[in-house]
Amino acid sequence: MPNRLDLPSDFRWGASTAAYQIEGAVDEDGRGPSVWDVFAARPGAVRDGHTGAVACDHYHRYPEDVALMQGLGLDGYRFSIAWPRIRPTGAGGTNPAGLDFYDRLVDALLEAGITPLPTLFHWDLPQALEDEGGWLNRDSAHRFAEYTAVVADRLGDRVPAWITLNEPFVHMVYGYALGIHAPGRALLLDALPAAHHQLLGHGLAAAVLRERGLQVMIANNLTPVRPATEDPADVEAATAYDALHNRLFTDPLLLGQYPDLSAFGLDEDLGGTVRPGDLKLISGPGLDGLGVNYYNPTRIAAPTDPGLPFSEAPIEGVPRTAFGWPVVPDGLRELLVGLHDRYGAALPPVTVTENGCSVADTPAPDGTVDDPDRISYLAGHLDALAAAVAQGVDVRGYFTWSLLDNYEWAEGYHQRFGLVHVDFETQRRTPKASYAWYRDLIAAHRALQDG
Numbered sequence: 001m002p003n004r005l006d007l008p009s010d011f012r013w014g015a016s017t018a019a020y021q022i023e024g025a026v027d028e029d030g031r032g033p034s035v036w037d038v039f040a041a042r043p044g045a046v047r048d049g050h051t052g053a054v055a056c057d058h059y060h061r062y063p064e065d066v067a068l069m070q071g072l073g074l075d076g077y078r079f080s081i082a083w084p085r086i087r088p089t090g091a092g093g094t095n096p097a098g099l100d101f102y103d104r105l106v107d108a109l110l111e112a113g114i115t116p117l118p119t120l121f122h123w124d125l126p127q128a129l130e131d132e133g134g135w136l137n138r139d140s141a142h143r144f145a146e147y148t149a150v151v152a153d154r155l156g157d158r159v160p161a162w163i164t165l166n167e168p169f170v171h172m173v174y175g176y177a178l179g180i181h182a183p184g185r186a187l188l189l190d191a192l193p194a195a196h197h198q199l200l201g202h203g204l205a206a207a208v209l210r211e212r213g214l215q216v217m218i219a220n221n222l223t224p225v226r227p228a229t230e231d232p233a234d235v236e237a238a239t240a241y242d243a244l245h246n247r248l249f250t251d252p253l254l255l256g257q258y259p260d261l262s263a264f265g266l267d268e269d270l271g272g273t274v275r276p277g278d279l280k281l282i283s284g285p286g287l288d289g290l291g292v293n294y295y296n297p298t299r300i301a302a303p304t305d306p307g308l309p310f311s312e313a314p315i316e317g318v319p320r321t322a323f324g325w326p327v328v329p330d331g332l333r334e335l336l337v338g339l340h341d342r343y344g345a346a347l348p349p350v351t352v353t354e355n356g357c358s359v360a361d362t363p364a365p366d367g368t369v370d371d372p373d374r375i376s377y378l379a380g381h382l383d384a385l386a387a388a389v390a391q392g393v394d395v396r397g398y399f400t401w402s403l404l405d406n407y408e409w410a411e412g413y414h415q416r417f418g419l420v421h422v423d424f425e426t427q428r429r430t431p432k433a434s435y436a437w438y439r440d441l442i443a444a445h446r447a448l449q450d451g
């Protein structure tokens with residue numbers, strides 16, 4: 001069995017974060033309000049009323065955080081750029097202080113020998129755009145491309161590859177269909193235009209990046225979908241769910257078409273949302289890389305609620321993270337091999353842009369944080385990744401979620417995903433045992449390749 005040390009010599013090791021989850025400084029240096037500031041302030045929206053107002057205070061402490069990355073020996077760091085820092089009202093009016101922050105961060109990373117991999121949109125839409133309908137409004141796609149041009153013009157001389165969107169599926173479902181995340185809209189299937197407009201935004205932004213000679217990626221949340229039983233009703237439900245979660249956000253990019261969504265009562269133009277030429281824009285000349293965010297597989301059964309063509313069934317007999325998510329490392333191999341089988345030559349090189357787990361970490365009296373569950377989660381998933389590579393999938397890198405414990409959206413500060421423990425009272429950073437483990441793995445992989 002291949003294992004994580006067998007990964008190719010040019011394999012890139014990284015870690016990921018997102019702006020609203022770590023930066024804090026929400027009112028500083030001209031940043032405008034985002035949908036997350038507004039949503040988190042709503043009573044009952046986030047567990048214990050937590051907000052990202054301070055988060056990890058990374059806006060001020062980024063030199064310390066870059067030093068932590070350097071200590072790990074990372075090749076790359078995936079972070080996101082807060083659109084409302086660059087364009088406080090989403091359109092027009094660029095805020096130079098916002099650009100300056102990312103300029104400093106990029107330079108600090110390069111000085112530490114780390115390649116920056118920015119994500120342009122990780123869910124923190126400027127509130128002013130939400131007031132105009134957010135991603136339900138087609139204009140947001142154009143505003144996104146304009147913002148992309150401003151950022152690329154400033155950082156494109158030092159940043160080769162860019163991720164346009166983070167998890168448009170999760171953003172559509174949690175933000176617009178169920179209202180669990182910002183902007184907190186519960187439109188159920190009427191949320192579908194938010195899928196198309198995000199993808200259109202991707203396509204327009206991708207063209208802006210390509211015009212500047214930059215590489216384009218997207219980070220999709222993908223899951224291998226397993227029917228609960230072999231009963232044809234469960235299999236049919238699993239096919240419908242796979243179309244919604246995986247294919248809706250990947251087929252248009254790689255194949256230039258939407259999947260069959262008839263199980264949801266939708267036709268090819270998603271109820272009049274898709275205009276002629278859109279799919280050509282979305283697929284463009286293709287992606288330079290597909291970012292895959294993987295946490296767990298999904299088990300699907302025949303519908304129980306008349307409004308949806310599927311229901312979710314629990315995955316039994318496996319460990320669970322502190323968040324309650326099932327731990328199934330081989331699901332990552334299954335997912336990657338499944339993408340390779342499904343898309344063949346249309347699949348660009350893959351990078352795992354997120355993978356990790358929440359653990360209820362608490363420092364011991366001597367101050368150390370031992371997190372064996374995270375180490376075993378990471379080891380299992382990296383071995384599964386190596387198995388997928390051995391089966392022929394071109395995977396170029398692994399970015400773990402996350403560098404730091406941070407603001408986990410609707411869960412506030414309750415879920416800890418970091419390799420580094422953060423005391424949110426004092427902002428003290430303490431590398432956990434998993435930090436040392438990841439550092440040693442990266443070093444061992446390099447030593448093998450060099451030797």
Ligand code: FCB
Binds near residue numbers: 166293354409417
């Ligand atoms: C992903 C998000 C990321 C983080 C992890 C745990 O869906 O992209 O911001 O919250 O989940």
